[in-house]
Amino acid sequence: MKKIYILFIIVCQVSFGQAIRNFSNEFLNIGVDAAAFGMGKAVTATSNDVNSIYWNPAGLVGIKDYQGSLMHAEYFQGIAKYDYAGFAKPISNESTIAVSVIRFAVDDILNTTQLIQDGQINFDRISLFSAADWAVNVGYAKRVVAKDLNVGVNAKIVRRKIGDFASSIGFGLDAGMQLQRGDWKFGVMLRDITTTFNAWSFNQGELDNIIAIYDNLNAAILNDGNPDNDDEIIPTVVPEKLEITKPKMQLGIARVFTLGRDFNVLTSLDLNMRFAQTNDIISSSFVSVSPAFGFQIDYLKMVYFRGGVTNFQNQLNFDNSKSLIVEPNFGVGFNYKGIQIDYALANIGGANGTLFSNVFSIKVDFSYFR
Numbered sequence: 098m099k100k101i102y103i104l105f106i107i108v109c110q111v112s113f114g115q116a117i118r119n120f121s122n123e124f125l126n127i128g129v130d131a132a133a134f135g136m137g138k139a140v141t142a143t144s145n146d147v148n149s150i151y152w153n154p155a156g157l158v159g160i161k162d163y164q165g166s167l168m169h170a171e172y173f174q175g176i177a178k179y180d181y182a183g184f185a186k187p188i189s190n191e192s193t194i195a196v197s198v199i200r201f202a203v204d205d206i207l208n209t210t211q212l213i214q215d216g217q218i219n220f221d222r223i224s225l226f227s228a229a230d231w232a233v234n235v236g237y238a239k240r241v242v243a244k245d246l247n248v249g250v251n252a253k254i255v256r257r258k259i260g261d262f263a264s265s266i267g268f269g270l271d272a273g274m275q276l277q278r279g280d281w282k283f284g285v286m287l288r289d290i291t292t293t294f295n296a297w298s299f300n301q302g303e304l305d306n307i308i309a310i311y312d313n314l315n316a317a318i319l320n321d322g323n324p325d326n327d328d329e330i331i332p333t334v335v336p337e338k339l340e341i342t343k344p345k346m347q348l349g350i351a352r353v354f355t356l357g358r359d360f361n362v363l364t365s366l367d368l369n370m371r372f373a374q375t376n377d378i379i380s381s382s383f384v385s386v387s388p389a390f391g392f393q394i395d396y397l398k399m400v401y402f403r404g405g406v407t408n409f410q411n412q413l414n415f416d417n418s419k420s421l422i423v424e425p426n427f428g429v430g431f432n433y434k435g436i437q438i439d440y441a442l443a444n445i446g447g448a449n450g451t452l453f454s455n456v457f458s459i460k461v462d463f464s465y466f467r
Contacts, residue, residue: 135428137405154249226260269293
């Protein structure tokens with residue numbers, strides 16, 4: 098029974114602890130579209146469809162007609178569900194609007210705060226709740242000045258909810274640019290340029306109940322007569338009401354090579370930058386940089402084979418030495434008469450040691466049905 102309490106408290110501690118992190122809204126760093134995952138997310142310079150609302154809103158200009166996209170992936174062996182839907186529409190020959198919805202959630206979490214009352218255990222008091230993160234993006238892109246220069250902007254609303262315990266609302270802006278010169282493509286993506294903030298509110302009654310559980314559990318550990326168990330004491334978490342997402346930047350460069358009449362090869366390199374010190378391969382107190390490399394081979398723009406390498410990290414080993422780790426990605430796709438189905442085997446969370454996910458997505462281009 099003690100283990101059940103500890104499991105629930107850890108879930109709440111992790112969830113509430115997010116509120117005091119500068120690296121917040123991490124679910125928005127996962128990405129969308131199996132095609133992009135297959136290329137190791139190195140698509141800042143090349144994204145030019147409905148999914149550009151996430152990768153680089155400037156790429157929305159490449160859309161000729163209505164486009165829609167859906168994606169589903171699972172994480173932690175199916176415990177967490179990750180879903181995305183996007184829709185885009187040109188409003189002129191030089192501008193496009195788009196909207197997307199992202200949901201990342203763990204559903205059916207056991208709420209055991211009422212399991213024991215007056216010293217009696219009653220399993221009927223166990224209920225279920227979800228910890229769900231939502232984001233709604235509205236994007237706009239326009240071709241400006243030079244015909245090969247596109248710019249775009251996203252406005253996003255972030256909604257996060259942890260059962261009846263806590264919820265938050267947040268707002269932020271992203272901006273991007275793409276430039277093409279011959280077979281070369283360049284891209285810049287600035288995420289959270291205004292610093293995205295989340296304002297949290299808490300159910301004080303539920304919070305007091307959780308703190309009481311902390312106190313009772315810790316008291317039981319201290320009074321069990323075994324000092325060796327004192328290291329099991331769980332510190333009480335006092336949640337903050339405001340969290341900030343720092344700006345991030347991605348730089349991309351890509352080139353297309355033509356092999357005969359039927360085959361094309363796209364190669365792409367991205368530099369992902371956080372303005373904080375991390376375990377990235379290039380790290381300083383000002384900025385940390387992790388490269389991502391991807392390629393795509395297509396046959397008649399119908400059949401696609403993709404690969405990528407990303408998440409270059411300096412891993413600290415048990416002997417205090419460091420080793421470089423990277424994460425490979427793989428993907429395939431098929432496009433026929435405006436319907437494109439893609440698959441990727443990728444570590445969507447980008448965390449070392451976690452299992453890879455099977456990612457599926459479908460994109461529909463309505464220009465083929467006109």
